[in-house]
Amino acid sequence: MATSLPYLALDADDTLWHNEPIYQASQRRFRELLFAYHDPAWVEERLNVTEIRNLQHFGYGIKGFTLSMIETAIELSEGRISAAQIQSIVDMGRDMVTHPVELLDGVATTVAQLTTTHRLMLLTKGDLLDQESKLARSGLGDHFSAIEVVSEKNTDTYADIMRRYVIAPNDFTMVGNSLKSDILPVAQLGATAVHIPYATTWVHERVHDAQLHDIAYHRLESLTALPDWLAEQPSS
Amino acid sequence: MATSLPYLALDADDTLWHNEPIYQASQRRFRELLFAYHDPAWVEERLNVTEIRNLQHFGYGIKGFTLSMIETAIELSEGRISAAQIQSIVDMGRDMVTHPVELLDGVATTVAQLTTTHRLMLLTKGDLLDQESKLARSGLGDHFSAIEVVSEKNTDTYADIMRRYVIAPNDFTMVGNSLKSDILPVAQLGATAVHIPYATTWVHERVHDAQLHDIAYHRLESLTALPDWLAEQPSS
Numbered sequence: 020m021a022t023s024l025p026y027l028a029l030d031a032d033d034t035l036w037h038n039e040p041i042y043q044a045s046q047r048r049f050r051e052l053l054f055a056y057h058d059p060a061w062v063e064e065r066l067n068v069t070e071i072r073n074l075q076h077f078g079y080g081i082k083g084f085t086l087s088m089i090e091t092a093i094e095l096s097e098g099r100i101s102a103a104q105i106q107s108i109v110d111m112g113r114d115m116v117t118h119p120v121e122l123l124d125g126v127a128t129t130v131a132q133l134t135t136t137h138r139l140m141l142l143t144k145g146d147l148l149d150q151e152s153k154l155a156r157s158g159l160g161d162h163f164s165a166i167e168v169v170s171e172k173n174t175d176t177y178a179d180i181m182r183r184y185v186i187a188p189n190d191f192t193m194v195g196n197s198l199k200s201d202i203l204p205v206a207q208l209g210a211t212a213v214h215i216p217y218a219t220t221w222v223h224e225r226v227h228d229a230q231l232h233d234i235a236y237h238r239l240e241s242l243t244a245l246p247d248w249l250a251e252q253p254s255s
Numbered sequence: 256m257a258t259s260l261p262y263l264a265l266d267a268d269d270t271l272w273h274n275e276p277i278y279q280a281s282q283r284r285f286r287e288l289l290f291a292y293h294d295p296a297w298v299e300e301r302l303n304v305t306e307i308r309n310l311q312h313f314g315y316g317i318k319g320f321t322l323s324m325i326e327t328a329i330e331l332s333e334g335r336i337s338a339a340q341i342q343s344i345v346d347m348g349r350d351m352v353t354h355p356v357e358l359l360d361g362v363a364t365t366v367a368q369l370t371t372t373h374r375l376m377l378l379t380k381g382d383l384l385d386q387e388s389k390l391a392r393s394g395l396g397d398h399f400s401a402i403e404v405v406s407e408k409n410t411d412t413y414a415d416i417m418r419r420y421v422i423a424p425n426d427f428t429m430v431g432n433s434l435k436s437d438i439l440p441v442a443q444l445g446a447t448a449v450h451i452p453y454a455t456t457w458v459h460e461r462v463h464d465a466q467l468h469d470i471a472y473h474r475l476e477s478l479t480a481l482p483d484w485l486a487e488q489p490s491s
Contacts, residue, residue, distance in 0.1 A: 147404060
């Protein structure tokens with residue numbers, strides 16, 4: 020791999036492999052667990068509130084999500100939830116961590132193809148061990164020359180990464196499914212952002228249309244369209 | 256800061272700031288919580304077993320420790336632990352995350368002094384957000400030109416870091432309190448390892464004397480002795 024190839028940064032969850040469905044399946048089981056206490060819509064709303072409140076202390080990822088489910092279950096059952104049911108929530112967390120990694124369609128071929136034109140950086144947030152483990156199990160690990168697991172994806176994060184890797188914003192391209200985390204901060208720094216929407220978006224990652232006003236970014240329907248799209252761009 | 260200065264890698268927990276006492280205080284509260292069910296020594300032993308079993312799924316850090324306390328409480332109480340008591344365990348986890356960062360004696364001055372001779376790398380394992388937050392709250396953040404939060408500290412980890420930062424083993428020095436994580440793998444790679452023991456060591460970080468046979472490393476009583484010790488070493 021020639022070191023002169025430009026960097027291309029790829030998000031992981033819901034860009035390379037399915038992630039949101041794993042959370043949604045757990046949330047479904049969680050709503051069933053609390054069905055005796057509250058209606059599902061209210062359970063979902065309270066869990067979201069707890070999750071977002073806990074982000075500052077526990078960060079993104081399955082462990083914090085599991086602790087938030089436990090707190091929500093205690094709160095919504097007014098302490099009547101049983102220890103066995105709480106154990107089943109911890110087990111749900113462990114199931115999520117060990118869930119098979121399922122690549123999106125065409126990802127394995129596309130990522131291999133991208134290494135012929137770019138040095139690939141995996142740029143993701145979440146629990147460190149969990150993201151490393153998923154990359155290892157994905158079979159994609161050897162294609163990435165840099166792995167960055169970060170605690171938040173904002174303009175400071177991207178500016179720091181460009182500084183550390185000595186990449187000018189003109190030469191930096193980020194690809195991902197989250198307008199909030201993968202697109203907005205990157206576009207604000209004058210770098211190239213490519214949005215590849217996933218079927219569903221976690222409520223915390225949603226952005227208002229107004230935030231996208233005057234923001235320049237590109238949109239592709241699938242990662243498989245990325246090599247051709249990159250080839251069409253004028254080289255900087 | 257001249258870019259030609261050599262790198263010096265420092266561990267964080269129990270090397271720069273106190274950490275083990277925060278875990279020990281939580282373990283004490285946990286043993287009290289379960290006093291009605293089992294004697295404290297057995298509670299401590301079972302918690303350690305659960306923690307180490309969960310490392311592969313939840314990794315190092317407070318969130319995994321909190322989930323392990325919850326599982327142990329359910330197991331040892333045979334499901335009789337109350338939801339309110341489980342909530343108190345989650346609260347213990349949140350208290351640990353927000354616990355004030357207390358530097359070891361002389362660390363602030365010593366770290367500032369080390370920046371005149373070295374580029375400092377913080378090299379630590381644990382939860383990403385938690386370690387970043389502690390570094391920010393420590394007031395030491397500006398002294399570090401590199402921050403590496405890793406999921407495990409073994410020879411692969413150190414070899415990868417030396418490769419990424421283009422540091423020859425001859426030029427790499429690691430300083431920390433854990434023989435298992437900071438010293439053994441570094442010495443095995445032929446780099447320089449400086450052990451600064453902390454008052455207590457987590458059982459999982461302990462090593463047998465036999466493992467240290469033929470391992471070359473240095474030992475200082477305090478980080479404050481490090482600048483003079485480094486000045487005495489022949490430059491490579």
